[in-house]
Structure formats: structure tokens, C-alpha cells
Amino acid sequence: MRDVCWRCRRPRPVCYCALLPSLPTRTRVVLLQHPRERRVGIGTARMTHLSLPNSELHEGVTFEEDARIIALASDPTTAVLFPGGDADPADGPPVRSLIVVDGTWWQARKMLALNPRLASVRRIGVTPRAPGNYRIRREPRPECLATVEAVASALAALEEEPARFDAMLRAFEFMVDRQIAYQATSDAPRRRQRAQAASPLSPLRPYLADPTRVVLVDGGANSGWPAASGAAEPRSELVHLVACRASGERFEAFLRPRRPLGPSVAHQLEVPEARLRDGEDAGAALGRFRAFVGDGGVLGTWGSFTADLLAQEGFRCPALLDLRDLCMRHLRRRPGGIAGGARALQAGEPVPRGAGRCGGTVGWLEIVLARLIDLAGEDTPPGSQKRPAGSD
Structure with a gap:
């Protein structure tokens, strides 16, 4: 069994904790993670949560009965970070709490459809300062970034400090580079997948x-x-x-x-x-x-x-x-x-x-x-x- 860091939940050889900053923010970041995303090798929602002391991480698909989300949705200073044509610019009215839906494009859209209360909250979008760096995962639209990239861009705009949140991306870039290098030199993931399918226990x-x-x-x-x-x-x-x-x-x-x-x-x-x-x-x-x-x-x-x-x-x-x-x-x-x-x-x-x-x-x-x-x-x-x- 592999030795795993239970802070970042990665194997010790690729633990990224040393690269994580601790960035205080005025904005409360509330991450809603689709359960399937928890199993993704590069979990950028957790990476984001560990970088931001003023953040929360919740896992699930439906939050209609969740007291915390109900309270946030009723607060006019709450916004949902979500790409789309109806999103307000990030430099609009003050935002004190930012809800971030973590999942693939399809999963995020489904979560909003299943949570009318969440879907009714004002949305904001961000214009990336640079193309997304998630080179091991293809996004369907240019404005669709990895969660850590999207949050860093949103906080840079909301808190008017464009460069401070770049530090959030160090661990992400490290993990992407390591994954690409590993895939280029090894077929172990394919063998591991076959072994797990043959014997789940x-x-x-x-x-x-x-x-x-x-x-x-x-x-x-x-x-x-x-x-x-x-x-x-x-x-x-x-x-x-x-x-x-x-x-x-x-x-x-x-x-x-x-x-x-x-x-x-x-x-x-x-x-x-x-x-x-x-x-x-x-x-x-x-x-x-x-x-x-x-x-x-x-x-x-x-x-x-x-x-x-x-x-x-x-x-x-x-x-x-x-x-x-x-x-x-x-x-x-x-x-x-x-x-x-x-x-x-x-x-x-x-x-x-x-x-x-x-x-x-x-x-x-x-x-x-x-x-x-x-x-x-x-x-x-x-x-x-x-x-x-x-x-x-």
C-alpha cells in the first residue's frame, strides 16, 4: 500500500504541500465538489481549499436542504462562480461569499439544474489572464479553467490584487508537469486499471x-x-x-x-x-x-x-x-x-x-x-x- 499524505491525499513522492501558500482573503470561498471529482488524481478543489484559510469544501450533488447553502443563497452578497453569457463581471457589486462548483462542465451544469436555490444566486464569471494550464484534461470552452485557476482569477479581480493569487498555481503546475512526465514514460496506470477491474478487493x-x-x-x-x-x-x-x-x-x-x-x-x-x-x-x-x-x-x-x-x-x-x-x-x-x-x-x-x-x-x-x-x-x-x- 502506498504511503499517502493525508493533507493533500497524494502519494508521498508527489506530495505538493510544500508548494501550497496560505492566503488570507476577505472573500469566503465555498467549494461544492461533485463526488466523482474527489477521485481525480489532481484534485484542484482540495488544492484550492488548502491554499485558502477562509474557505470551505463540501462534497455532494444536491444541496437544496443544506442549511449552510440555504443561508448563503439567501445572502445578497453571495455569488456563484460559473462561466456563461449571463454571468456578471467579477468587478461588479461586492461579493463576500463566492460559491464554486467543482466538476466537469457536464457535472457542474447538472448540479445547478438539480439545485434551483443555487441556480438562482447571482453568477459571476472571469476573463482568464492566460490560457488554462490543465494540459492533461481538455476543457470544452476557453473560459472553462481548472478550479484552482478559476478561483485564483476570481479572487485577483474581487480583491484587486492581480499577482497575489498566482501563488495558488504553483502546486497545480507541479502536479500537471509530473503527470505528463509520468504518462510519457510509463504504462503503469493502464495495467493498474486492469488489475483493479479484475480484483476490486x-x-x-x-x-x-x-x-x-x-x-x-x-x-x-x-x-x-x-x-x-x-x-x-x-x-x-x-x-x-x-x-x-x-x-x-x-x-x-x-x-x-x-x-x-x-x-x-x-x-x-x-x-x-x-x-x-x-x-x-x-x-x-x-x-x-x-x-x-x-x-x-x-x-x-x-x-x-x-x-x-x-x-x-x-x-x-x-x-x-x-x-x-x-x-x-x-x-x-x-x-x-x-x-x-x-x-x-x-x-x-x-x-x-x-x-x-x-x-x-x-x-x-x-x-x-x-x-x-x-x-x-x-x-x-x-x-x-x-x-x-x-x-x-
Whole structure:
């Protein structure tokens, strides 16, 4: 399994974090990413988010019932960055919040069609100062840029600083150059695609003999307070962490909130509010968890939410095994929630491994991993279990 940077989510040899600036802005940038874009090698929405402290990144297709998007859409100082003939010039009325739809041209148009509230928001467009540099992906129109290029151009106009946001493009140019060089000298992506099609559970091969290396983990967040306008600090923090191994070892920690506890957090996490308020110091809890994971541990999660929470707390995640992704690959459809995925796999019934919702989720993770490992063993060619980790 490849060593991945869980800030930029790229393999360590092509990690671009050192090239990312941190650019404060008056304009709040809200990125709405189509789910398919999350799997694109060069994820320019995440690149944009990491460069702008005053930004948010949301994944989905429909946002009609999303409280955050409803509030933004009703604010006259909000605009949507979108190319088209009806777009206002970027130097028009003041814009305090800029919504950016991240996806292909077809995906972006579909997202607007499915979100009438979003489609009703005033649009702005930008005139590129230079042709787009996304040389590995053909855009249908000249004004269609990569997300990071479009946001850099829009902010340069909105904040009247044409050169300051060029720094956002360094990581993008690095990734494009590396991808072109790699494609010119290797046919590995084609071979990898064929291997994945033949065996969607191949990432589990290194753990067939020893599944105890996988630490199944789920985290709960305190995210119920409103973000201050222009605030750069995260809108959520880790307050509950549950983990276990196939060997039966368990870990649980309540992290004392560093910010006001959201009014519905205890209810959502299904734990007593007093246990959250009386939790231990976050640094001490994460130190215990680091020792529990160990040097060779691999985090098994359902999606990336918990890994993102840990990274936000400064915990350097080891390799990540996304069981939701593996479940989807095996079923060839979205599994829905973890309970639905487990039932689709005929994984049995779970035993909670800790308190509240997180403890229940780790129980589900345990039976999902066991079932997926059984399935991986059934379709693994003889001798392939002896291959070293990372060979896939």
C-alpha cells in the first residue's frame, strides 16, 4: 500500500504541500465538489481549499436542504462562480461569499439544474489572464479553467490584487508537469486499471494473513456552532474516538472540547454531555491513540471523515483503508450507510466496541472488514498473498 499524505491525499513522492501558500482573503470561498471529482488524481478543489484559510469544501450533488447553502443563497452578497453569457463581471457589486462548483462542465451544469436555490444566486464569471494550464484534461470552452485557476482569477479581480493569487498555481503546475512526465514514460496506470477491474478487493491482500494490522476507527466531532464571518479556524473538532483491532484490543477517548459545545452534539453522538465536557486533554488522548496504532498500523474507516478530523488535530495518519470505497467497488454500486453496506455484503450483526454512535460504527466496521477479507481470499490467485504490501 502506498504511503499517502493525508493533507493533500497524494502519494508521498508527489506530495505538493510544500508548494501550497496560505492566503488570507476577505472573500469566503465555498467549494461544492461533485463526488466523482474527489477521485481525480489532481484534485484542484482540495488544492484550492488548502491554499485558502477562509474557505470551505463540501462534497455532494444536491444541496437544496443544506442549511449552510440555504443561508448563503439567501445572502445578497453571495455569488456563484460559473462561466456563461449571463454571468456578471467579477468587478461588479461586492461579493463576500463566492460559491464554486467543482466538476466537469457536464457535472457542474447538472448540479445547478438539480439545485434551483443555487441556480438562482447571482453568477459571476472571469476573463482568464492566460490560457488554462490543465494540459492533461481538455476543457470544452476557453473560459472553462481548472478550479484552482478559476478561483485564483476570481479572487485577483474581487480583491484587486492581480499577482497575489498566482501563488495558488504553483502546486497545480507541479502536479500537471509530473503527470505528463509520468504518462510519457510509463504504462503503469493502464495495467493498474486492469488489475483493479479484475480484483476490486486487491488492496486487502496484504492483510489476509494478519488483519490485526488494521485499526478500525471512528471519530465524532463538535461542529454545532456557527462559524464567524471570515474566520480561518476549523468549524469542527474531534471530541470522541473509538478504535479496535481484530485481536480484540480496544481504544476509546473523550477529548475535552476546546470550543463551545454544540447544542446537539451529545445527542448526535449518543453520549452523555458530561462525558464530553469532562474529557481528557486532546494532546494526551491523541498520544495514547498514536501508541495504540503503532508504527505499522493501518487505519480502517468508513469514508475519509475520521481521517480528516485526525489530520485537523495534527495527527499524522498512516496508510488508510477506506472500507466504504472497497465495499462500493465490490458491490459495483454505492453502499449507502455502513449498516446498509454490511447487510448488502451479508456480513452479519455487529457488537458495539465503545460508547455511542462511534462505538456502534466501529462494531459495523469490524464485521465489514471480516467479510471483505473473506471475499478477498476467495478471489485472490494462489500465491498472491505472499506479495509485499504496496505491490498492487
